[in-house]
Amino acid sequence: MEEHLKPMPIKQKFLTPGVWALIIIAAFGMTALLLRYILGIGAITNLSNQYPWGIWIGLDVALGVALAAGGFTTAALGHILHKDKYHAIVRPALLTAALGYTFVAVSVMTDLGRWYYIWHPLIMWNGNSALFEVGICVMIYLTVLYIEFLPIVAERFIGKVNLPGFLSAFNNSVDRFLRFLDRVLDKTMFIFIIAGVVLSCLHQSSLGTLMIISGQKMHPLWQTPVLPLLFLLSAISVGFPMVIFESIISSRSFKLKPETDILRGLADIIGPLLAIYLAFKIGDMVIRKSFVYLMEVNTVSILYTIELVVGIIIPLRMFFSRTLTKSIPGLFIASSLVILGVLLNRLNNFVVAYTPPYATSAYVPSVGEILVTLGFVALEVLIYRAAVMFFPVISQPKPAASVSKYSAKGV
Amino acid sequence: MPKQSRRDFFKISAALTAVTAGVTSTKIKAESKDYIPDKAMGVLIDTTVCIGCRKCEWACKVAHDMPTAPLESYDNRTVFNEMRRPDHTALTVINEFPGKELDRFPIDVKYQCMHCNTPACVSACIVKAFHKHPNGTVTWDGSKCIGCRYCMVACPFQIPAFEFDKAIEPDIKKCDFCFERTKIGMLPACVEICPNEVLTYGKREDLINIAHNRIEIDPDKYENHVYGEFEVGGTSWLYLAGKKMPELGMPDLPRATAPGVSESIQHGLFAYFVPPLALYAVLGGVMWINKNRKNSETEE
Numbered sequence: 001m002e003e004h005l006k007p008m009p010i011k012q013k014f015l016t017p018g019v020w021a022l023i024i025i026a027a028f029g030m031t032a033l034l035l036r037y038i039l040g041i042g043a044i045t046n047l048s049n050q051y052p053w054g055i056w057i058g059l060d061v062a063l064g065v066a067l068a069a070g071g072f073t074t075a076a077l078g079h080i081l082h083k084d085k086y087h088a089i090v091r092p093a094l095l096t097a098a099l100g101y102t103f104v105a106v107s108v109m110t111d112l113g114r115w116y117y118i119w120h121p122l123i124m125w126n127g128n129s130a131l132f133e134v135g136i137c138v139m140i141y142l143t144v145l146y147i148e149f150l151p152i153v154a155e156r157f158i159g160k161v162n163l164p165g166f167l168s169a170f171n172n173s174v175d176r177f178l179r180f181l182d183r184v185l186d187k188t189m190f191i192f193i194i195a196g197v198v199l200s201c202l203h204q205s206s207l208g209t210l211m212i213i214s215g216q217k218m219h220p221l222w223q224t225p226v227l228p229l230l231f232l233l234s235a236i237s238v239g240f241p242m243v244i245f246e247s248i249i250s251s252r253s254f255k256l257k258p259e260t261d262i263l264r265g266l267a268d269i270i271g272p273l274l275a276i277y278l279a280f281k282i283g284d285m286v287i288r289k290s291f292v293y294l295m296e297v298n299t300v301s302i303l304y305t306i307e308l309v310v311g312i313i314i315p316l317r318m319f320f321s322r323t324l325t326k327s328i329p330g331l332f333i334a335s336s337l338v339i340l341g342v343l344l345n346r347l348n349n350f351v352v353a354y355t356p357p358y359a360t361s362a363y364v365p366s367v368g369e370i371l372v373t374l375g376f377v378a379l380e381v382l383i384y385r386a387a388v389m390f391f392p393v394i395s396q397p398k399p400a401a402s403v404s405k406y407s408a409k410g411v
Numbered sequence: 412m413p414k415q416s417r418r419d420f421f422k423i424s425a426a427l428t429a430v431t432a433g434v435t436s437t438k439i440k441a442e443s444k445d446y447i448p449d450k451a452m453g454v455l456i457d458t459t460v461c462i463g464c465r466k467c468e469w470a471c472k473v474a475h476d477m478p479t480a481p482l483e484s485y486d487n488r489t490v491f492n493e494m495r496r497p498d499h500t501a502l503t504v505i506n507e508f509p510g511k512e513l514d515r516f517p518i519d520v521k522y523q524c525m526h527c528n529t530p531a532c533v534s535a536c537i538v539k540a541f542h543k544h545p546n547g548t549v550t551w552d553g554s555k556c557i558g559c560r561y562c563m564v565a566c567p568f569q570i571p572a573f574e575f576d577k578a579i580e581p582d583i584k585k586c587d588f589c590f591e592r593t594k595i596g597m598l599p600a601c602v603e604i605c606p607n608e609v610l611t612y613g614k615r616e617d618l619i620n621i622a623h624n625r626i627e628i629d630p631d632k633y634e635n636h637v638y639g640e641f642e643v644g645g646t647s648w649l650y651l652a653g654k655k656m657p658e659l660g661m662p663d664l665p666r667a668t669a670p671g672v673s674e675s676i677q678h679g680l681f682a683y684f685v686p687p688l689a690l691y692a693v694l695g696g697v698m699w700i701n702k703n704r705k706n707s708e709t710e711e
């Protein structure tokens with residue numbers, strides 16, 4: 001097993017050509033976002049009384065939540081199942097989840113017609129509403145994620161508190177407070193870690209319940225009472241591919257050695273998880289006999305088939321192949337396919353499958369909607385890059401010689 | 412794929428739910444405890460006598476302080492060239508369809524919120540902005556709504572409409588059964604103005620009897636079906652027509668209530684918080700065991 005150094009801030013140049021490209025995309029996105037808040041939702045989206053929800057819900061929210069599942073799956077693996085080997089990826093996954101859910105919250109707000117009432121669900125409850133359940137769980141989980149991230153902040157500043165100007169008088173007390181916080185969190189963190197996993201299971205599945213109430217308006221290929229289970233299983237199976245995907249990209253971008261050993265370990269888990277998801281998806285299709293809709297060739301059946309074959313079956317085969325998971329490109333492609341599959345699944349569930357009874361034309365996302373979506377993604381990557389340069393998140397594999405025990409303190 | 416078999420899928424789906432959620436339909440409580448079926452009022456729309464004068468469209472707008480063209484302009488029948496829907500500018504509209512083959516007269520159909528007995532919008536709304544009143548009326552409360560539009564996703568009749576053009580305080584608009592009028596004993600505006608007695612306002616139970624009577628008296632004139640008696644668990648507004656309603660712009664819906672499946676899953680997952688707490692306990696146990704094992708390993 002490779003030994004890892006303590007996580008450290010990455011000391012590298014922030015601006016690279018790639019980063020500039022992201023800044024430009026983010027700038028376009030934020031401009032569109034500004035227009036949405038000034039002119040209203042109708043002005044920059046193709047949403048209508050026929051299609052009340054579009055890609056802001058299907059991708060920014062539903063996919064965002066699914067792709068942030070790496071946070072709770074690695075927490076479960078590293079802390080609950082106590083596989084120390086994986087501690088090195090817990091922090092990056094946690095940062096991704098915290099950022100991911102922050103953007104989910106911002107996306108929800110962007111899509112709300114009366115965004116300034118986003119706090120209403122806190123005091124106006126409707127226990128019958130799946131959306132209420134999702135909203136409350138996401139709010140609590142976001143708080144839990146921030147708490148889980150606090151020790152990393154504390155670690156960054158303990159012994160280095162250096163406030164500017166007259167505030168420097170408080171340096172000592174702030175430092176003492178941080179040390180106190182760190183100690184308390186170290187003792188109580190397990191409460192939050194378990195809560196995070198429970199909350200994730202709850203809202204990942206409730207996201208699936210969301211569309212059930214639309215009944216016949218949702219195409220029978222996707223409309224099934226087991227949707228909550230399918231959403232949960234797909235979220236669990238996309239968690240580790242997402243960790244692999246990010247780890248490979250960030251090690252390339254920072255020119256670090258990829259965590260081959262850990263990633264291969266994860267890859268071995270993904271296969272069975274995907275197999276369970278596939279089994280339920282096929283089982284549901286057989287029981288409801290919805291495969292008859294695959295006999296005719298149209299957009300819907302093609303998209304469903306791609307989701308199933310490219311997004312589940314092919315990567316499943318790849319993850320069970322020893323030779324492929326040994327190579328970094330093999331791992332990368334297989335993981336990307338799983339991510340693509342879940343992306344398509346969420347898009348299908350929330351957008352493609354939705355067929356309102358009085359539709360006059362199909363919904364196609366507007367330029368503004370796409371710009372905002374891409375802008376959020378770009379911004380998220382930028383903040384991630386800045387965060388790993390500022391906070392101790394990424395731990396690099398240790399050169400073989402000097403071996404010291406990796407400390408899992410506070411993670 | 413014919414409509415009928417599509418409906419079968421949903422029947423199978425509904426059956427599956429019982430297994431999935433592990434709860435029976437008895438667990439599903441009607442959302443609004445104050446709704447009293449005996450007191451439910453309704454409107455019976457007899458499309459066979461509607462002449463498509465669209466006075467109800469005008470009266471509805473006036474009653475709700477919505478901008479409208481003068482009454483005379485509603486004589487213009489070219490609007491019937493296309494199918495319209497109630498939206499945020501008009502809470503009710505009339506569409507015209509060709510009559511039965513030998514019949515000279517076209518069929519005119521009025522659309523508005525159906526005021527379902529078990530409304531999907533009430534069940535779905537994240538902040539309970541929708542409310543079903545004892546007399547069956549379903550209203551929307553603008554002081555609660557956050558504009559998420561889940562009600563629109565949920566409604567099987569595609570009724571709630573949203574003011575997409577507003578950046579601040581966009582409303583959800585739909586027929587409110589003239590709640591402010593009926594409260595003080597007045598008739599709904601559309602019912603009051605209708606010159607041909609197409610619309611009958613009364614107790615829902617009585618209206619169902621009247622409807623079946625009319626069918627019995629003149630079985631050639633009517634399709635033997637009171638639309639809204641059983642659709643999605645029944646609706647306050649009911650239709651009689653010479654053709655099947657799905658041919659007249661209404662969706663072909665099952666008898667199961669729209670929120671039934673979704674609510675039983677919700678309540679199954681959250682029954683007295685037992686499942687989440689149980690999961691918490693199990694995970695905590697697993698964590699503890701694993702930690703102890705690790706510790707004893709390192710001690711050895």
Ligand code: SF4
Binds near residue numbers: 525532533565568
């Ligand atoms: S028709 Fe739609 S909006 Fe009206 S009560 Fe039923 S579900 Fe609600």
Ligand code: SF4
Binds near residue numbers: 557559563
């Ligand atoms: S748009 Fe308003 S009324 Fe409709 S579900 Fe959302 S909060 Fe409720």
Ligand code: SF4
Binds near residue numbers: 523
């Ligand atoms: S009941 Fe009132 S709100 Fe509803 S359609 Fe008639 S006039 Fe309009």
